[in-house]
Amino acid sequence: MDPSTPLKPTRITPAARAGLDRWRKARFGLFIHWGLYSIPAGVWKGKKVPYIGEWMMFQEKIPIATYEKFAAQFNPKKFDAAAIVRLAREAGQRYLVITAKHHDGFAMYDSPSNPYNIVKATPFARDPMKDLARECKKQGVTLCFYYSQDLDWHHPDGAWNTWDFDEKKKNTDRYLKEKVLPQLKELLTQYGPVGLIWFDTPMCISRKQSAAIRAFVKKQQPGCLVSGRIGHGLGDYGIPRDNQMPPGRLEGGWEVCATLNHTWGFKSHDHEWKSSTDLVRTLVESASKNANYLLNIGPKADGSVPAASVARLRSVGRWVQAHGESIYGTAPSPFTHDFPWGRITTKGRILYLHFFSRPSRHFELRGLKTKVTSAVPLLKSDHKIGISQTIDSTGTPLLKLDLQGVRFRNPVTVLKLRLSQSPTVIPGPIQEPDGSISLLSAESQPGAAKGKPALHITPLGFTSGWKNSTDYLDWNATVLTPGEFTVEIITTHQHLEPWSGGHTARIEAGGKTLSKKITRDYEIDYTQAAYFLRIATRMGRVKITESGPFTLRLHLDKILPPPNDTPLWDDLSPLIVAVRLLPFSKA
Structure with missing residues (x-):
């Protein structure tokens, strides 16, 4: 399970609860990834790199002595805090999260505790966070900071720089004491009220260390939220993976973070911009599922925002300005599932x-x-x-x-x-007017032939821990129009990680048993398909003869061992999104 997913509710103080309520009502925020990585802009030694721009130092294993030279070139004379905050307002974004320190370890603000920062190490010699804090206050946007608390490729004890430092000599507690806590104190005392600290990538940090960081933030500003990626379920709210949209409604507070193209930090050759239509629909879908939408821009090295980013945010803003009543301050859909329309x-x-x-x-x-x-x-x-x-x-x-x-x-x-009153609905899946029946994993009940199932459903609505062939999923749905249906299993995976297919599935429904390997029969088109593929496996056909209650059970009779290429988050057991039944037509 993604460690940014809350495992259980943390104790919420009145100040934090008030901050959480404000954040939920905002629904839409601006993410800004800006740093030294905007200078190479996705090009290293003449080669256009395929990965996200801000990870260049890690991917190319650039020595610190080489990477530090970017600081001497960093002079963003076109940075305009007032224009950036105004852009957020025009887009309808009510809070702003900017990278105070990303994984490269470079502080984009005046950090008295560490000279590797924009004021002391660059010819710009100015603190852009002071300008942003002033403009956010002036224009009514909540200022928030991104801070990489675990990965730091510049500090000897930070995680994941093994080309400059001996991993065996790393001491995370020393890194937290020398760099993380002093810099967090600076961020929480130098710029006035801070809405939240957006922590990220808790790969090596312990639960005790995450808890200590959380307590430190709350001591400085009790109303400041801590993002789910503090790790170990200790955040005030959860965050799905980057550019991931859960299949159904979520419980508790969540935030979908997403890019305008495919990178977070600026890349000069990434021109695969998402359409304004997709962006608006992602905002709507996030709100309907109980999540905020944090949409990113990556300014250039000169501080300017790419014109394509500006155009798309303004386009989204025009829709939000007219329809904001249906987004701001809303609660999610009363239905667990989505609708075709x-x-x-x-x-x-x-x-x-x-x-x-x-x-x-x-x-x-x-x-x-x-x-x-x-x-x-x-x-x-x-x-x-x-x-x-x-x-x-x-x-x-x-x-x-x-x-x-x-x-x-x-x-x-x-x-x-x-x-006439607050909405109440019939729970569980109901056949749609187009005849389709969608059975989300989140609406299923895990079971086992004997004892308690290891299989469970994650808070994001996916299966996890499916390692025993004696485990199964049960659904109870309502059918209004009987008939013959094509049955499909929908699985998913992150686009850079292996797909867990090839298992043998068995479905029992309508008095019939369907058995087949999970194969990649086709991919479903949806807004996040570039990042999290949804793969359909056609299992066969069943006939439902009567309207009313309908049950379906899914087994995995043969579960393949996971591949050696272990992903960062998932346990590589099959990730089942849904089973769906589509009306069969002989035409």
Whole structure:
């Protein structure tokens, strides 16, 4: 399991709870990765590197004596704190997180405790964090800092520099005492109130050390949040992996962090920019799943923000300015699962339906038990939408909306539904009007033929620990329209890490047993497909003859041993996202 995932709730003080509430209501933040790595900009010794720009020192094993020379070249005369904070406001981003120190160990602020910083080691000789702190206060944006507490390739005791230093001689406690704690104190005392410290990559640090860092931050500023990547489940909120979107609704506080292209730090040759449509939809999806959206820019070495980044943030901002009511201060969807047509957020007695595509005139939402008193387009409140609520023969509540005359526009159209009370829904999967049935792992119940299963579902909604063939997953769903269905298993993996396929799966459903190896039959297109592939395996077909309750059980009869290429986070047991049933057509 990713160590940035909270394992259990930490004790929340009133000050931290108030900070967490403010952070949740903000929903949208600006991430900034800026440092010496913006000088080579993804090119080393004439070669365009394929990896993320800020990891160049590690990937190329650049000696400290060589990397330090970048500091003498760093003179970002085009840095404009007021313009950057204004850009965040234009995008609708209400907090800002900037790299105070990344893994290369270089401090992007005036650090009295360590001379390897932008004021003392560069011709710029100015503290950009002071400028940002002033502008954030002036423009009403919450200032936050990123700080790499574990990986530091400049300090002898920091993690993961084995080309300059002897790993056997490293002393993490000494590194924390000499560098981490003094610099955290500087960040928390030199710039006024800080919304959060965004820690990262807790690969070598112990639970005791993570706890000590957390306590130190809270002592300096009790209301300052600690990100999930402090490690060991000790954060105030959780963070999925970079550019990862969980498949279903999350419990507790979360934050999806994502790039505008494929790098965090500036790379001169990365022009694969995400579309504004995808960015808006990712913001909506994050909010619907109980997560904030932290969207990154990587300024150039001269301090300017790439024009493509500015254009996309402003485009997102135009949508947010008109539709912010459906994002800011919202709670997640009352449903655990997604919908083929879009996503839902809530605010008290209001549901916001976010449509990613144009629905049919007679739209149907299944499973909402609460009475809907009115429905209008968010941007045209005088257009009253026709409402019908019934209960079908299975006991499933059906909401039908007559959408005649409603204009649907990209990237997202929002309908506002006012309810008689806070929404309540039928739990579990329900067949969609298009006939499909999606069974998320998060909606399953793990079991075992004997004893307690080692298999479990992670807080992000994936299977983990599936090492015993006696373990299984059970689903209970509601079918409204019987028929013949193609059954698929959906698995996932991070794009740079091995896929855990080849296991033999067995599905029991509809009085039939389907058995097949998990193969890469095709890949599902979705917004984060470039980072976390979702791979479909066609298992065969089943026939459901009656409407009403439907059960499905998934076994793995043969589980292959994990490959030697062990990833950073996952245990390499099969990562099952869902099982889905699609109506079979002979045409």
